[in-house]
Amino acid sequence: MHALPEHHIGVRLKRLRLERHLTQKAVSDLTGVPYSTYTKTEQGVIAATPHVIAAFARGLRIDVATVIGQPYVDELRADELDVLIRPIREALDIYDLGADPDIQPRRLEELNDDAEALLVAVRAGEIKQAASNVAGLIEEGTTAAHSLNSTEGWLTLASFYRTAYDVATKLGYADLAQLSLARMDWAAQRGSDAVLGGMYQYLRALTYLREGKFKIGQRLVTRGLSTLQQADRSREREVVTGQLHLGGAVMAGRAHNQDQALSHLEEAERIAEATGEAIKVHYLTFGPTNVQVHRVSVLAELDEYGKAVEATNGLTIPKDWPKSRTSHHYAEVARAQMWTNQLEASFQSLLKARKAAPQQAKYHPTVRETYAGLEAAHRRLPESFLSYGSWLSSGTGQVA
Secondary structure, three states, X not given: OOOOXXXXXXXXXXXXXXXXXXXXXXXXXXXXXXXXXXXXXXXXXXXXXXXXHHHHHHHHOOOHHHHHOOOOHHHHHHOOOHHHHHHHHHHHOOOOOOOOOOOOOOOHHHHHHHHHHHHHHHHOOOHHHHHHHHHHHHHHHHHHHHHHOOHHHHHHHHHHHHHHHHHHHHHXXXXXXXXXXXXXXXXXXXXXXXXXXXXXXXXXXXXXXXXXXXXXXXXXXXXXXXXXXXXXXXXXXXXXHHHHHHHHHHHHHHOOOHHHHHHHHHHHHHHHHHXXXXXXXXXXXXXXXXXXXXXXXXXXXXXXXXXXXXXXXXXXXXXXXXXXXXXXXXXXXXXXXXXXXXXXXXXXXXXXXXXXXXXXXHOOXXXXXXXXXXXXXXXXXXXXXXXXXXXXXXXXXXXX
């Protein structure tokens, strides 16, 4: 019996198929997923890959979030995170109302410090902390930006909007993430920052990656690279350019376009050799390590799971790397290990993902689906494995 039956994607695939009165063969024809792959995925014999999930969503014309089951409403409610979403929506809605006469904003230096603190909190995996503070800071930042009408004021507000995007993405609210990005672009344009404009296109491309709309995502990567050419040459510009190539590599990998994926990776690697580790430049964690980490991701997206696991050999995560990025990496390693039947190693990687950033890991679709795949593969589950499933469905994002 699955500890997380409601989160097992195969269960939802079947329900969504039956709601549309489709046979498994019809779904295979609509999505282009081989019949045997689809039936095994629906039955829970094999775990759902991002490629299959995206193809299913496109074929049935539904959101990927519906297939994955995000947002995980019950857990969000138990962790008291759901109540933080509405204030963020409301704060995003006042962007064009000008300065609020009831708000006396602090000095811009103080707001900048708060914007930095939010970025640090998200990357430390402290999602609840960031979600609790960002709405009020957006409201204060909105008034400050309208009152000052300066480049610095608008870019500070854009940073607050970016944190709203980060929070919404990690908690599974795709519509809120898109709205946050639209606001970020609006503020960045007023700040006349081409580098930030390029980063906006990168983040926007990632939303289409999650939705399985790879062609649109690649067009946004191309647009972002073009936008960055308008900026003066700098290390900052190179970092964002390199990160766009990494995003493009994952996009192409998930679309199973190997040549394009490896081309993006090679370009990112070339740029990283020049920039070195640039962890804090827009908090994109760009550098040689991130290129290696993305190579693991891309190989997994190409269904080259054995090569993905091999790519982790000699890969050392720096101690100062953001915990959120470290957690995401181990979740992807766990998926590759599961597909290569390294079940115990896969579970150990899931444990590392949880240890690095428990709040993020709990709401990470890859963590949940990998856990479900491991559970299906195990005949006898150790107590530590079962307790992990209990934690995923519990009312706390902390490690028990």
